Amino acid sequence: MSPEFYQKIAETNQWGAIAPELALGILALSLLLLEIILPKVAHGAIPRIAILGQLAILVYAIANSCSGACVTGEAFGGMLFFDATGELFRVFFLGSSVFVSYLGMVSLEKKTLPQVEYYHILLVVTAALMLLAQANHFVMLFVALEAATVGFYILVSYFRHSVVSLEAGLKYLIMGALSSAILLFGIVLLYGAGSNPALEASSRDPLNFGNLEIFLAANSGDMLGLLGMLLVISGVAFKVGAFPFQIWIPDVYQGAPIPTTALLAIASKGAGFAMLLSLVQVFSPLSDWLVPLLSALAVLTILFGNFAALTQRNLKRVIGLSGVSHAGFLLIGVVAATKVEWATTAVMFYLFAYLLASIAVFAVFAHLEKEDDSEISLDDLGDLAKKNGFLGMALAIGIGSLAGIPPLAGFIGKMLIFVAALEAELYGLMAVAVVGAVVSIYYYFGILKSAFFEVWHFQDDDEDAPEEAEPGASLQFFGKVAILAAVAGTLILGFYQSPLSSWLSGG
Amino acid sequence: MIGLEHYITVSSLLFAIGFFGVLLRKNTLVIYMCLELMLNAANLGLIAFSRYHGGMGGNLFVFFIITVAAAEVAVGLAIIVALFRKRQTVEVEELNALRN
Numbered sequence: 225m226s227p228e229f230y231q232k233i234a235e236t237n238q239w240g241a242i243a244p245e246l247a248l249g250i251l252a253l254s255l256l257l258l259e260i261i262l263p264k265v266a267h268g269a270i271p272r273i274a275i276l277g278q279l280a281i282l283v284y285a286i287a288n289s290c291s292g293a294c295v296t297g298e299a300f301g302g303m304l305f306f307d308a309t310g311e312l313f314r315v316f317f318l319g320s321s322v323f324v325s326y327l328g329m330v331s332l333e334k335k336t337l338p339q340v341e342y343y344h345i346l347l348v349v350t351a352a353l354m355l356l357a358q359a360n361h362f363v364m365l366f367v368a369l370e371a372a373t374v375g376f377y378i379l380v381s382y383f384r385h386s387v388v389s390l391e392a393g394l395k396y397l398i399m400g401a402l403s404s405a406i407l408l409f410g411i412v413l414l415y416g417a418g419s420n421p422a423l424e425a426s427s428r429d430p431l432n433f434g435n436l437e438i439f440l441a442a443n444s445g446d447m448l449g450l451l452g453m454l455l456v457i458s459g460v461a462f463k464v465g466a467f468p469f470q471i472w473i474p475d476v477y478q479g480a481p482i483p484t485t486a487l488l489a490i491a492s493k494g495a496g497f498a499m500l501l502s503l504v505q506v507f508s509p510l511s512d513w514l515v516p517l518l519s520a521l522a523v524l525t526i527l528f529g530n531f532a533a534l535t536q537r538n539l540k541r542v543i544g545l546s547g548v549s550h551a552g553f554l555l556i557g558v559v560a561a562t563k564v565e566w567a568t569t570a571v572m573f574y575l576f577a578y579l580l581a582s583i584a585v586f587a588v589f590a591h592l593e594k595e596d597d598s599e600i601s602l603d604d605l606g607d608l609a610k611k612n613g614f615l616g617m618a619l620a621i622g623i624g625s626l627a628g629i630p631p632l633a634g635f636i637g638k639m640l641i642f643v644a645a646l647e648a649e650l651y652g653l654m655a656v657a658v659v660g661a662v663v664s665i666y667y668y669f670g671i672l673k674s675a676f677f678e679v680w681h682f683q684d685d686d687e688d689a690p691e692e693a694e695p696g697a698s699l700q701f702f703g704k705v706a707i708l709a710a711v712a713g714t715l716i717l718g719f720y721q722s723p724l725s726s727w728l729s730g731g
Numbered sequence: 732m733i734g735l736e737h738y739i740t741v742s743s744l745l746f747a748i749g750f751f752g753v754l755l756r757k758n759t760l761v762i763y764m765c766l767e768l769m770l771n772a773a774n775l776g777l778i779a780f781s782r783y784h785g786g787m788g789g790n791l792f793v794f795f796i797i798t799v800a801a802a803e804v805a806v807g808l809a810i811i812v813a814l815f816r817k818r819q820t821v822e823v824e825e826l827n828a829l830r831n
Contacts, residue, residue, distance in 0.1 A: 402753050405766060420784055429788055479828075
């Protein structure tokens, strides 16, 4: 290889295009530096600095998102691919990480634990997820995914004095490492298939998405490639929590600290679908196998998630399992995206609606002021609406949007997925989705019922009970803004979608 | 003569041993070793494909995998040790605080 070859590769390194990720990394490091420099009394400012820094990056990312001249196409020698969808996922991950930083502020203040490291790891994970959404090469995909996953292990077991948090961390560790190993072996098989010089259209760099797609189109019957595709999809299904791979979700969601649960529910799920959307494109020559596989996953995921959630009393488990059923709906969108082009937009809209609704719901959970946040059950919501009307309203809007009640954003998201499925002629999937949506209303309204209607108290019980903090006692200015923004966003998107949808479709 | 298929057979066997080890064994440390075995099975496969098909991409990927595995071990063992200090056990069956 000549120097000119390397010169050419080096010229594709467009550092300006990954400025948000670089800024996040620098911010993460400077937080650690600030902890050393600042006097102890000023340490309370560090989370605020983290949030403000992220907001600045978020504004930059939104302003830069492909409205005018922006970098598109491959960069870094084919490692990254910049397009409108990648920009949107950037905004999605940044939005969720700003919110999770706020939740971290609320729930870490009550603990005697090192605090700055939480934000540091959170920022690094977010940067990794942003790169993951733009990966165009399996090496990039794997390294970004692992950088995020290893960070997640730490965040899940962050309350290291609590047995449940550590146990959740261990479960997530074993399941996450298992799924990564399966994904990795799938990549190895794809490499073996695509680099075989005896086959047509083989390449010296078969792990590049574009090269692999060309290879698979020329050899769609190749056993090694097929097996590799199966293993890769299984590994990704673990991350999104699709059916036979959802077993870790209830336990890990319950044991993890609330901010981490929110991050898992929002960002980890979004990352899984970012990967799936680009992988569906790569594996499109194998769609005879891929579409039935994903359809079966979607059906089982919707049915399992909704029926398993019916019997739960623990709120974090309910939300975890409802997240499983949301993954099922999104999978329908992904299946539709193999046939209908705008279905990708529907998936993105659904993800943003889910982000806003989850922000409202998790903010309420964090402000219930329970000592042990793995034991929040339906009973703890008792009379929430009476004790704190603001939180009650946020919960109602958030849960209503998750359930898909018109005129909230969640309804429009579900409807867009249905229309996409209709256009792609996936009638069986639609039928299952309707059943799932109806069943889900039962447990969502169970949550609302316990928040809005009187719970019977025995009089003498109340006298013995220790004074518990009222819900919402630690609600600060930033929290109110976050909840209001999420609620307003959910309401506005329910009535008026054209700004977001035109932005989503890159217009 | 040892060919590509022999390497791939060994690699697949290692992967299968690791996979079923994770599913069937009860000791967390053994499970963890099985997870590492799966990563190393992938390494062996990559190197064999890279050697027999030509091209350095596979060899290069192995370095990334080794690095990732090291990071994973560092975090994983820390979690296992912290849990052992709390519960005095690493048996999966006795770690059952998360039940509804």
